Amino acid sequence: MIGRFKMDEARVHPDLGPDYADFLAADFDPLQYARQVARGDNDSHKDTDNDQMAHAMESLSKRADALDGLLKQTVIASHADLLKQVVGVKALDASLAQVEDNVREIKVYMHALRTKIRVPYQQSLAYTSQASNLHAAIRHVRATARFMQLVRRLQTQIPSDTASGSPDFALGALTLLDIERAVAGGDLEGIHIVDQGMESIVRPRRHRTIAQAEQMLETGIRLRNQGDIAGGLQILFNLGTLATAVAARVKQYISIWESTVRGRLDPRDVSAYVRDHNARAKSIDGSDMVGITGVVLNRIEGLVDDLLARGLELRVLERVLARKRDVLPRFDVSNFSSSLAVDISSSNTGGNGATPSFLDLVARELDKNSNNGVRVVAFWWREALSLLAVEINSACEESSVINQMLTNSYPRVVQLFVPKLEQLQPLDFSMLWDRLLGKFEAEYVSRAASRIEDAVTRCYPPPPPPGLMEAQEKRNLALPGMATGSELITAVSVVPNRKLVAGVIRSMSTELEMAKSDTRLSAAVAGAASSAARTFASVTGTKIAAVTVNPSVLNPFGVPPHPLTKSLVGLFNTAESLRVGIDELDSRGFSVDGSALSALVDKHVASLLDTADRAVTEAIYQAGTAGDSSSLPSLDLFDIAAQWLQTQVLEPLNIASFHWRVVEMVTKYLCMYTRVVCLTFPLTEETKLLLTGHATQFEFACSQLIAAASKMAPGGNKNAKVLSDLGRPYRALRMMRPLLFMSTGELTRLVGEEKPDNDILMADLADHIVCRVATSILDNSTCTNADVRQFLPYHIHQCKWSKWVSSPESDVQLQQRHSMLAESLKHLVAKAMQIENVPAKLVSLAQATIDKLLSPEHSLSPPQGL
Structure with missing residues (x-):
């Protein structure tokens, strides 16, 4: 404190000088300083030792006096302030004393209060501990009594021997579930009588109950006895293991099916079987030998039979699951939404949709990733078809022979499997067919369409080689009286051969007959046939356009007639014959669209008859107007037009739908010519004689037109019209000859x-x-x-x-x-x-x-x- 005070004073009063420096040092040692003075180490003094000591003492005394004076001055200067501080300290001390008294009183009060609380609290803790122990003892005793009661009830429900009565496994399952819950609570752990009861009574009866439920399920599924299945399911539900047990059984079906399918269609195994079987064949004619196609189809048939049988078993199980439900469920199902089997379950619950069926519980267990789960049969078809599809695809990838065989034999596969699969639901059947044989169907339809298209392509010969038409032209020009070669070659090459057109119908009929066992396949092949018909109509339309681009082809007054006119009619007949064949296919139940052919025939034949009709009508007009001049009426143009209509159109035309059109045309001609005869002026005797001959000539020409159209009459010649059947117009023309005279x-x-x-x-x-x-x-x-x-x-x-x-x-x-x-x-x-x-x-x-x-x-x- 003295050292620190001196240092502070030195800092405050720097006039003290360097004489105080030694005393202000942090490591100042008085003894060491005294020794230095005694030894005379001070270089500033050269006197004797006594003088030196006296001088040092004097110096120290002065320094001490100076310090005392400084201290007094400091004390006097700070005295007033110190007095004020002392007064404040006294007041603070009084306040602290009062606070100390209050704290002391609080401590006394708290001690008394602590005494009042601690003692009852400790007593309460003791009483609570005693009550807890008592309740635990009561709980254990009650649980033990409950366990013993359940065990006695279980012994009554499931006796150890048949002499004591028949067991009730359904009620026993409920008791077993209650025992399991009682033991699972932990209150009976370590109790000897409970462990002994579980070992000797509960577990054996639980095994018997589970075995009985499994046996009832197995028997019910095998015999399709819904009563046994329902009993087994009820036992499992009462045991609380319904969902897991049924899901495990369904998955066991999948495992067995997987082992059955794996390697069944392996090309190496099939080839080895065929080779070994044929090596053991003893028939001389080889009737007991087999081929790869037969073996593969037989194995696929066996697999489908097995698949169908197992699927039908699971369908019976699913129906029972959908109908069964616990009216008073002991499980928390309040948050479970029953969305499966609504159509079945709703009719058995009296409108109560809150209680889920057994199928809902099992579906949730089969597919835990889905909110609503998956049906048993749907799960079976999905998994089983995946395995079978993998096996078939693997066999097709490893062996092109099997792939080709399944594609070419697809109708046979359809005929083989469709009758067996008809009892499936439409959705299951569609899924089965698409997953297994969908790609073969598409490939077969593609090939069938290709075969029909090839038949259509063969109908029209390819164009002649380059130079052939020019050579034929030169050859015909060299011969007297021959027409040009280009027209003759075109006339020959433009009309398809009738046998080739019939081949198109046969091709369509064959493909449709092979596909008729399956509605979808038949519709696909019918679509391919319809497409081929449209292609035929398009090609024929192109040919018609190429022929009619020459105006001479459709010129009724051309002499001689153009050779392509009959070829044009031949194109119409070809399209009509194909359309008639398609109509016959439609009458047999095949939906082949021949509307393109009908539209083509109707359009162009109507146009051709319109052209002929305009020409004949114009000729009749000309026959009448010729009388306006000095010349007599003439039927020359009419003869040319009627001859063209008869020989170039009606005789080669064979389209029944236009028979009545020709009859109407001839009827109109009779009426017109009758009117032309009546309008002839001047009506001289010579004109009368000429008109009589013309009327006979006109009547004969009209009868020829009717006769040429008779072969087109529906039903044959028995329904064909003759000129006398035209009624009043015919009789009016016949009356013209006597009327003139x-x-x-x-x-x-x-x-x-x-x-x-x-x-x-x-x-x-x-x-x-x-x-x-x-x-x-x-x-x-x-x-x-x-x-x-x-x-x-x-x-x-x-x-x-x-x-x-x-x-x-x-x-x-x-x-x-x-x-x-x-x-x-x-x-x-x-x-x-x-x-x-x-x-x-x-x-x-x-x-x-x-x-x-x-x-x-x-x-x-x-x-x-x-």
Whole structure:
């Protein structure tokens, strides 16, 4: 403290000088300092020892006095402050004394309080320990008593011998479960009587119960006895091992199946079996020998039989699982959602969907990764099919022979397996077929489609080699009277051979017959056949377009006819024959789409007949308009067009659907030509004779057209029409010959009949009468042909010849025509009245015709021809 004080003072008063430096050193030692002074080590003094000591003492005394003065000065300066601090310390000391008294009182109070709490607490701990021990003893005693009670009940439910009664394993299983839970609680651990009871009574009966449940399940599944299965499942459920036991049994099925399938289709094993079996064959004709195909199919059949048998066993098990449920479950199933077998379970629970069936519990155990699990049968099919598919795929990868055999024999496989698998559910059957034989089906359908397409391709020969057409052209040009070679070669090469087209039908029929055992395969092959039909229609359409690009092919007035016209009709017949064959396949139950062929035939044949119809109609118009000039009517163009229609179209055409179209065309021609004859002007005697011959010629040409179309009639010639079957148009044409030579009086009587027996329309008869009156005016006056012609109805009303010749289409048009004819006759009668030599009977005929035309009864439609 003195040293530290001196150091502080030295720092505060630096005027003390260096004399105090030795005393302020940290390692200052007074004894050492005294020895130094005594030895005279101080270099500043050279006096004697006594003087030195006296001088040192004096120096030290001065220093001490100086320090004392400094200390006094410091004390005096700090005295007031120290007094204040002393007062504060006293006050603080008083406060601390008061606090100390309070703390002392608190300690006394806490000691008393601790005494009041500790003693009851220690007593409570002692009482609690005693109560806990007592409760533990009671629990152990109660558990032991409960165990003994359950053991006695178990002995009653499952006696040790049959003399004591028949065992009730279902109730015994419940007791075993209760015993297991009681022992699992830990309260009976180490109790001798419990261990002895478990060893001698409980465990043997548990083994008997499990064995009984397994036996009932085994017997029930084997015999498909749902009662035994339900009993075994109930025992397992009461034991609490239902899910694990049934799942283990299903997985055991999978393990057995895996050992059965593995290596069954191994190509080496199959080859060795075939080789060994044939080596032992003793038949001379080899009837007892086998081949790889038969062995593989037999083994696959055996595997499928085994697969199906096991699957049906598990289906019975699944049905019982779906129907069984515990009405009062002793397991926590509140959070378990029953989503499996709703259709089965809902009908057996009275609408209570909260209680899961046994199937729900087993499904959850079979697939723990799924929220709802998986059905027993679905699990079996999934796993078993995977193993069988792996074996088949492995055999196909190792042996191309087996792969080729299964592909080519796919219909046989279908015929072999489908009857066996029909009892499966549709979903199971589809999964089985897709997993096992789906790829073979696709390959077989592809090959079947290729075979049908090849048959279609063979129908059309390849184009001729380069230079052949030019050589044929030169050769034909060198021969007199020969046509050009290009057309002849094209005519030969454009139409497929009928045998080749029939080969397409046979190919389709063969493939469809082989595939008819399976609906899906049949539909796939039918789709391939439909595609081939569309291909045939496309190629035929291309050929038709190539043929019709030449306008001479469709020229009915071409002389001689183009050779490709019959080839064009041959293309139509080819497409029609294929369509008819497809219709026959449809009638046998095969859904082959031949709409492309029908559309092709209908479109092009209708177009061809339209072309011929326009040509014949134009020729008939020309036959009528030829009479407008000085020349007589002619049927030359009609003969050419009708001959072209008959020989180039109808005779080679063999499409039944167009028979009625031809009949309608001929009917129209008869009506038109009848009208043309009635409109012939001037009607001289020479013209009458010529028209008589023309009518006979026209009738013969129409009969030839009908005869040419008769072979197309549905049902054969017995349903074919002849010209006389056309009714009124035919009879009207037949009446033209006598009508031309009727006298005026006969015509007047014919017009005046209320119910005429003739088949000529009143409009046509009026046209004939107009022409007669106009011819009489021309013969008995100085008028020219053109002057009289202007009074004809189609000239008066500025109507085209073709429009007037065409038949009226409605009642209004017929009534308008009657009015036009009446107006024309009025003009002619007025003109005739100005001529002296016109017969009065002819005027009377005209007047009677006017009255008939304007009568209300002739405003009706003309009778139909057929």
